[in-house]
């Protein structure tokens with residue numbers, strides 16, 4: 001009895017301090033960050049939303065606030081112990097998993113402008129080429145700059161949703177650009193009138209989105225909840241929500257969604273299931289794979305083949321980073337632990353193993369042709385090299401050493417060079433320029449010593465390379481792609497990625513799609 005009393009006495013203060021963070025949250029955070037930490041005018045504070053932040057950064061943000069935002073510091077209001085308890089509590093998942101239902105998605109939609117009322121032509125000065133605009137995502141203060149790609153002058157700069165991630169995607173005519181934020185917001189922005197048309201929150205934690213080649217659909221993939229959400233691309237009205245689960249019914253997070261334009265379908269990579277999904281947006285799709293449902297024994301009720309229904313290719317392991325050949329018949333796929341293979345999307349089977357160890361970043365790869373061969377090249381997230389794969393033989397053609405692991409690789413049809421960073425290493429300030437003909441590094445470029453030099457995108461003609469100095473404050477540096485000389489620099493707040501309308505809508509082989 002004495003023992004039990006001692007234990008209860010010992011646990012009492014713990015119980016009191018365990019209750020405190022929830023109350024602190026309610027009192028100080030909820031009005032901006034929303035009930036159940038789901039986000040409101042400020043971002044969600046779910047453990048999934050914070051997993052990219054180091055615990056010390058969470059602590060610092062609560063204590064000191066965030067500059068240039070409405071997040072005030074709580075150092076004068078809360079004790080150090082309270083701040084630590086709150087930070088630790090935010091890092092743990094809520095006792096009851098947060099729910100985000102179709103009705104929440106539908107209710108979140110905001111239409112700023114009726115798509116039918118938008119003027120038919122660009123409203124900015126004539127002489128500015130709407131196909132050579134750049135959309136630059138500035139992560140430092142959550143803004144987007146729209147840049148004239150001929151003069152390198154900003155047309156506008158606007159506040160985005162918190163923490164945009166992944167490549168913004170364009171409508172086929174290049175008029176609209178679609179953004180996804182990690183918090184689940186999808187935004188449709190009109191580059192002709194430089195204004196947001198509509199926004200909708202499709203989930204609590206989103207990976208990325210894809211836009212269909214016919215311009216009619218946007219598909220967004222979530223990790224929380226484990227869903228895919230199909231939207232009407234013109235105004236973002238929700239059309240369909242797919243529960244993502246494997247054949248045994250186990251839910252899976254989405255790793256990424258891609259548009260396979262030549263197949264008129266979306267491809268979906270899954271983080272927790274050894275399956276690959278393909279969702280056709282071709283209304284005539286039904287007869288294409290009539291045997292599929294029976295092959296896979298899914299049961300007619302679970303997955304019907306055809307238009308807007310997932311057709312599933314079973315895999316022999318979870319593969320969640322993908323790259324496609326130009327026809328989108330073949331997908332190169334890698335697992336987190338360095339296994340890679342090639343899958344034929346027509347026969348729905350593995351056709352080759354790829355000897356790619358380390359952590360190839362396939363999603364950041366490029367394709368090019370050389371000497372009659374089709375190649376793809378990929379950086380590696382944990383090894384200083386770019387691997388070139390001969391796609392005619394599915395063999396490694398070269399491993400090109402770079403100063404350190406890199407994240408992004410870029411080129412353009414009009415340049416013989418591919419540019420790669422080493423941003424995952426101490427040499428994060430050094431870009432390596434690789435000759436696509438010789439597979440050799442021909443130049444190293446350090447535009448701003450000591451700072452992260454990464455993510456390159458070319459002008460529509462391939463004459464200039466725009467490089468991010470990913471710092472707050474940072475810069476966007478314009479480099480002549482032939483002489484490698486700097487020609488301009490614009491101050492920006494941690495420009496993460498930049499996207500050229502022409503290169504994206506023409507699916508230039510040197511950039512992401």
Ligand code: DHE
Nearest residue numbers: 052139164165166167208209255256363407496497512513
């Ligand atoms: Fe990304 C694209 C996944 C971390 C900046 N990133 C993508 C895409 C995927 C992905 C699947 C392709 C989306 C598309 O085309 O729409 N990224 C992941 C991860 O799994 C990873 C490693 C961990 C995570 O937290 O999700 C990750 N990514 C980062 C970063 O830390 C980066 C550097 C900074 C940030 O803002 O998060 C980052 N990712 C980017 C950028 C793109 C991207 C700039 C678009 C590249 C492009 O040119 O298209």
